[in-house]
Amino acid sequence: MKRINQLLIICLLLMQGLxxxxxxxxxxxxxxxxxxxxxxxxxxxxxxxxxxFQFFPGVPIHHSKDLVNWKQIGYVLNRPSQLKLDxxxxxxxxxxxxxxxxxxxxxxxxxxxxxxxxxxxxxNDPTGEWSDPVWLDVPSSIDPDLFWDDDGKCYVTTSKGGNxxxxxxxxxxxxxxxxxxxKPRMLWxxxxxxxxxxxHIYKKDNYYxxxxxxxxxxxxxxxxxxRSRSLxxxxxxxxxxxxxxxxxxxxxxxxxxxxxxxxxIQAHDGSWWVVFLGFRxxxxxxxxxxxxxxxxxxxxxxxxxxxxxxNGVVTENMDCETLPQxxxxxxxxxxxxxxxxxxxxxNTLCRPHPEKITLNKRKGHLRLYADTITMNEYDSPIFxxxxxxxxxxxxxxxxxxxNLKDGAEAGISTYMSKDARYDLAVVSRNGESYLQxxxxxxxxxxxxxxxxxxxxxxxxxxxxxxxxxxxxxxxNNKDYEYMGSMHVKYISKEVAGGYTGIYxxxxxxxxxxxxxxxxxxxFEYSGL
Numbered sequence: 001m002k003r004i005n006q007l008l009i010i011c012l013l014l015m016q017g018l019x020x021x022x023x024x025x026x027x028x029x030x031x032x033x034x035x036x037x038x039x040x041x042x043x044x045x046x047x048x049x050x051x052x053f054q055f056f057p058g059v060p061i062h063h064s065k066d067l068v069n070w071k072q073i074g075y076v077l078n079r080p081s082q083l084k085l086d087x088x089x090x091x092x093x094x095x096x097x098x099x100x101x102x103x104x105x106x107x108x109x110x111x112x113x114x115x116x117x118x119x120x121x122x123x124n125d126p127t128g129e130w131s132d133p134v135w136l137d138v139p140s141s142i143d144p145d146l147f148w149d150d151d152g153k154c155y156v157t158t159s160k161g162g163n164x165x166x167x168x169x170x171x172x173x174x175x176x177x178x179x180x181x182x183k184p185r186m187l188w189x190x191x192x193x194x195x196x197x198x199x200h201i202y203k204k205d206n207y208y209x210x211x212x213x214x215x216x217x218x219x220x221x222x223x224x225x226x227r228s229r230s231l232x233x234x235x236x237x238x239x240x241x242x243x244x245x246x247x248x249x250x251x252x253x254x255x256x257x258x259x260x261x262x263x264x265i266q267a268h269d270g271s272w273w274v275v276f277l278g279f280r281x282x283x284x285x286x287x288x289x290x291x292x293x294x295x296x297x298x299x300x301x302x303x304x305x306x307x308x309x310x311n312g313v314v315t316e317n318m319d320c321e322t323l324p325q326x327x328x329x330x331x332x333x334x335x336x337x338x339x340x341x342x343x344x345x346x347n348t349l350c351r352p353h354p355e356k357i358t359l360n361k362r363k364g365h366l367r368l369y370a371d372t373i374t375m376n377e378y379d380s381p382i383f384x385x386x387x388x389x390x391x392x393x394x395x396x397x398x399x400x401x402x403n404l405k406d407g408a409e410a411g412i413s414t415y416m417s418k419d420a421r422y423d424l425a426v427v428s429r430n431g432e433s434y435l436q437x438x439x440x441x442x443x444x445x446x447x448x449x450x451x452x453x454x455x456x457x458x459x460x461x462x463x464x465x466x467x468x469x470x471x472x473x474x475x476n477n478k479d480y481e482y483m484g485s486m487h488v489k490y491i492s493k494e495v496a497g498g499y500t501g502i503y504x505x506x507x508x509x510x511x512x513x514x515x516x517x518x519x520x521x522x523f524e525y526s527g528l
Contacts, residue, residue, distance in 0.1 A: 027314060028293055029067070029068055031390070036277060040099045041101070041266070054349060061075065065326040066323040070293075078130075088378070102146075108130065138169075145158070155231070157199045168210065170186075187199075190214050191242070193220070195215065243308050243312055244276060248313075254314075255315075256294065283488060335524075337359055346505075348383060366384070368508035369382065370409070382507060388464070390527030398458075399519075407510050413503075424437050433456075435451050449483055458474070458475060462504065
């Protein structure tokens with residue numbers, strides 16, 4: 001009987017293991033504006049970073065045990081000494097980062113187009129503080145990659161050329177000083193697609209493999225690969241390029257588009273995977289949440305080319321074998337602003353403003369001190385937002401506007417950029433308070449509706465579906481009144497431009513510096 005019980009236990013454990021290895025997953029693995037993913041492994045721990053452009057803090061870092069379930073553990077760039085974003089707009093700031101681990105140290109290398117271009121930071125603890133930047137003496141370029149060869153020499157590979165993305169250059173560097181140790185050398189210019197960029201080098205089976213992103217960040221995006229017996233080439237293009245794309249017939253009808261900008265990783269069980277970006281169109285060909293982080297299995301036989309998901313096309317519901325999955329707790333939908341520090345989902349524009357975006361002036365409230373820098377400027381308005389992560393969502397906040405003086409304004413914004421946003425805000429005028437729904441579209445600023453408010457508190461809400469954003473208000477958080485709606489397309493990437501995604505957040509601004517401020521009691525976001 002004891003022997004039978006032991007066998008039963010073994011069978012149950014095996015069944016559980018098979019179930020864990022075969023349950024598949026849903027893409028994107030990190031939804032919302034998390035573009036240009038890069039990943040590294042230390043034992044059975046995985047770390048992933050993304051680009052952030054004009055938002056502060058910069059370069060969120062996530063941790064996973066299975067490549068499917070990710071938990072944010074911090075930001076790589078969380079100090080002004082690391083991240084200068086003065087007057088940054090949606091086309092500059094932090095571009096594609098690469099994260100690597102070498103001989104006990106984590107390195108993150110990236111480009112800041114608002115500063116001195118390429119730099120590297122490092123740490124021994126990815127959950128803690130990272131170093132200040134070491135600026136690199138490499139060709140003016142973007143999307144730097146780090147690669148250590150077998151002899152310990154370190155190389156930075158970048159995209160350089162007209163509009164930056166024409167060819168790929170490699171430079172041996174000293175990471176302690178940032179100085180060149182040898183003259184830069186050109187490796188490859190891709191397969192002919194525009195914007196050859198996002199390079200990553202891997203060494204496998206005595207080949208150097210060079211993975212690129214081509215075709216821009218839109219529907220023609222793709223990943224291509226070449227290889228050479230020598231680091232400096234010549235590189236042979238994969239006859240089956242691109243290895244990942246949805247621009248062909250097999251992928252054009254998918255709910256995921258713009259796939260590309262990839263990074264390969266070998267898991268601790270020997271399997272190969274790729275993280276990459278893509279986006280989800282809605283109401284036709286418009287996407288709003290930005291480029292998100294996706295995952296796919298890779299077959300990479302000895303001396304062969306990597307094959308992504310069998311045919312280079314992926315799905316939202318991936319029915320494939322995975323590593324044993326380790327779930328991570330979801331963030332609470334509601335932030336009551338009771339913690340001494342801001343939760344990790346929150347970002348500001350360009351600078352942190354701790355003196356004007358604060359949790360320590362009124363217990364259980366976020367206080368925003370209105371500034372004369374407005375949401376209409378490429379600067380750093382008083383704004384704190386979080387990413388939209390669902391096509392259908394609801395966001396609600398409770399606003400105490402009793403300390404808004406004439407000329408001041410505070411509320412909630414559905415924000416793509418200063419020129420593409422929908423604002424629902426309280427405006428103080430002649431001693432009275434008014435709720436306004438305003439659409440800001442390039443040079444057009446349209447006041448859709450205005451109502452006079454009573455009392456000193458209002459609840460503001462925005463909801464979305466595939467076609468529209470809808471705006472509501474309430475005096476009691478129960479009976480919500482409809483204010484208006486607007487089509488999603490006008491603030492989509494296809495219309496508004498840029499490289500980011502929609503943020504939902506709170507703001508305060510004023511025409512004159514009169515000490516106005518707004519208190520937000522809580523903010524709640526949930527997918528529908």
